[in-house]
Amino acid sequence: MTVKLLVPDIGDFEKVEVIELLVKEGQQIKKNDPVVTIESDKSSVEIPSTFSGKIESIKVKVGDKVSKGDLILNISNSNQSSSTSKVIPKDTENLIQEAENALKKTQEHKPQIKKKEKPEIIQVVKGGDIDPLETNEWLESLSAVIEKDGNQRAHYLIKELINEAYMEGVNIPYTQNTPYINTIPVNAEKKSSGDQNIERRIRSLIRWNAAAMVVRANKKFPELGGHIGTFASAATLYDVGMNHFWRAKNNKFGGDLVYFQGHSAPGMYARAFLEGRLNEKQLDSFRQEVNPGGLSSYPHPWLMPNFWQFPTVSMGLGPMLAIYQARYMKYLINRGLIKDEGRKVWAFLGDGEMDEPESLGAIGLAAREKLDNLIFVVNCNLQRLDGPVRGNGKIIQELEGIFRGAGWNVIKVIWGSYWDSLLANDKTGHLVKVMNETVDGEYQAMKARDGAYVREKFFGKYPETNELVSSLSDKDIWRLNRGGHDPHKVFAAYDKASKNVGSPTVVIAKTIKGYGMGKGGESVNTTHQTKKLDIDDLMYYRDRFDVPLTDQQVKNIEYYKPDQNSPEIKYIKEKRLQLGGFIPERTTYAKPIKAPPKDIFDNMKVSTGTKEMSTTMALVRMLTNLLRDKNVAPRLVPIIPDEARTFGMEGFFQKIGIYAHEGQKYEPEDSAQLSSYREEKSGQVLEEGINEAGAMSSWIAAGTSYTNHDIEMIPIYLFYSMFGFQRIGDFAWAGADSQSRGFLIGATAGRTTLAGEGLQHQDGHSHLLASTIPNCVSYDPTFHYELAVIFREGLRRMHEKKENVFFYITTMNENYSHPSMPKDKSCEEGILKGMYKIKEFNKYKKTKIQFLGSGAILREMIAGAEILQKEYQIDSEVWSVTSFNELRRDGLEVERFNLLNPDKEPKKSYVEKCLGKTEGPILAASDYMRMNSDQIRPYVNKSFYSLGTDGFGRSDTRKNLRKFFEVDKEHVVAYGLSILAKEQLIASKYAKEAIKKYKIDSDKPMPTKL
């Protein structure tokens, strides 16, 4: 039987050009194999076959224009039915069925609720309880249920009660908060198998060495700084993880990923010292990194590439990066690229840090995507840099509400074990009442004082609580510890967190900032910045933690490391051995990705003829081709913040699917269309929604896959160029520090290509921002072959040669035809180095000018040069500058070499090599601020002028915008003549005439002032 493959519904488009035939007559194909590629003026899409069989005849050819329903080809021997017939997907059908059954059941079983007369007046009594006896009966029933049938049953009953109340019209304001006590009751605490005594001794040594390291550094050089108080508050939180939970990467396991709080770094170094990974000399080089071997102030993979994995110290980045890391881990698993080994992502965060919008900005995603591989630990020491995080409130309760509301599993670790018996004896509930009523400012102040103060200000609030502690001495009261300093409580919390299924977990632990620092800085507002401890403070610290050092050793601020064979060192090593190795440690065993076939790029080196397209579209075409390469295709991670349609990438939805951890539970509205919105568990596109910070976090996760997951991936994040570096600059910096490899594509780039969008969309500076990042290689190509050469080089450098750079490429949305790549052999080299000669006008051999054009403005320069030749008999050479940034980098390096080697033959910068022997002055321009092209000024020994788009953008036609910013071909001509006049190469009257001719208003203010 012969079946006909017709052009499917392609949305709003008609008469779309066939640009590629992907099959031949006689070929055997399978259902879903792509057969042709069609291209509108915005995007290109492959049409897949809806049948299997042998192709009898192909009815279209390249260049044909097709619309919905046109015949593409005939296929024989097919027994498949067309996919265009609307069949409800199996999943959807099941879901509907399930929902209907459930509805039926609830209707059948639901007992009829008799509407009761509601009392008109609701009695409100002070204290909230109008009938304590009745309350007690309810509470006792609840206790009985918990005892008999367990927590789950109690939870169920309460939920039913709330639902019932709601159905009856009682709108109970739902509270996300629980009392100010630990989430895990004492009887449910899982006990640690560790040796508590030895662990305490180890922790004390780590505490001491961490503090000593900071104090020693500052004694030597007071300017170095550092923090003691943060790690002091977090030591137990880290130690329990290190001894019992965090599994390292090795040849059997991928490893848990731990995001350490940036300024707790001294604690990690101090542990590594005991583990034998760092030596005393290295500790003494804390914050002195200029000479090799120094330890970086904070976690910086760039500076300590074998140690740190995640840069976190810019507050707020860690939480988001960790969330997207956990999500990306699931993405790799769901795409079948890594095994599901139950790996976890842990992130340590400060309570002050939680005020960063980014910190909480993605917690919804973590819950929505059920990231049970993610654990946040928020160290609530109640303080940030200046003072209390919430003096008048309670940060723990606030965070509990926010996280629980977002769908997280919340574990509060507020009180240590010394409180257990007090809480058990709190029959009247007054202790919990005081705990609930006391604000953080008070909690902080209490820990800055002593036991007597706590007795008076805390327990003294009610006679019942005073009575509770009547048999305790002030010293006993002082010993009542906080949850985050109690290894038992922390262990129980981590154990529960790591076993939680179906949601992310946040452990909210209460601690004391500067714990153990005594008068020198415990719980005082200045704790954060304490970096020097005097001898008395050090003695106190030693005694507080029983560090076995003599007074003299304390005075010398000596480190303490027990002997290799001591029980402490043996224990610490043994524990890490059991957990697979040391943490943190940064390694990579990823294999390079095999280069894709050359013809993918060579196709882009021939002219597009009359066909016009934007470089954004050329890029998408190229990606479509790369998706056909078996090596590269699975490694591509296209990332888009809700702009796929803007960039003509909607074809990717069908082709590779949008990643959705639960697949697609609905039939998309456009299911009959070729580019239907297809979500899939193994989908490849990360469609991030309107969320540049999230998209960038995904890009960083994918860009560091080679180290965190030992698989080289190629992230390509496409965004409106204005919403790139400017919007998420700090993430880009962290991505660079992380040594991310991948492509950032600033699409619809430039100040004047994006005509109608106006001031907030038109980017005239992203290249300058990109230039601030040392390992960011940026390009502003004009033609498709330049893009191809650059992209291929990016793949080669990053993913074959494993160079730790990333590429920023701007692509435009302006359509024009693209010429063939010049035959000159050095062209490719020039494209990559930053400039090459693209055109030469050499007819008159009298007067000459050099034009340097970049990106969108190169074509204006070529047009200007043509006018100059035709109408003014002026010759020129036109250079395509693909990267002023790269040219400057080369110039800087050469200049430095020459200055440092005055006796050697001077080297020539690449700019000088290109322009040194040319004739005439230089005019350079781009669609960016003049500063972009001005970057190479020092490396040319000629008169140099530049044009650019300095100032605020605004909406108008592209033509008007270029006129406004004085970068159109008319301005190129007028300015060109003026420059030649100034250089006394022609008479000024020509320039004057041109200014008049092109109606250029010389009195118009600079665009920066408009």
Ligand SMILES: Cc1ncc(C[n+]2csc(CCOP(=O)(O)OP(=O)(O)O)c2C)c(N)n1
């Ligand atoms: C984005 C950013 N802003 C400011 C700082 C400076 N800074 C470093 S630590 C800190 C206070 C941190 O308080 P918190 O998060 O509560 O951590 P803690 O030290 O109390 O554990 C500040 C303001 C920073 N590192 N990053």
Ligand SMILES: [Mg+2]
């Ligand atoms: Mg804090």
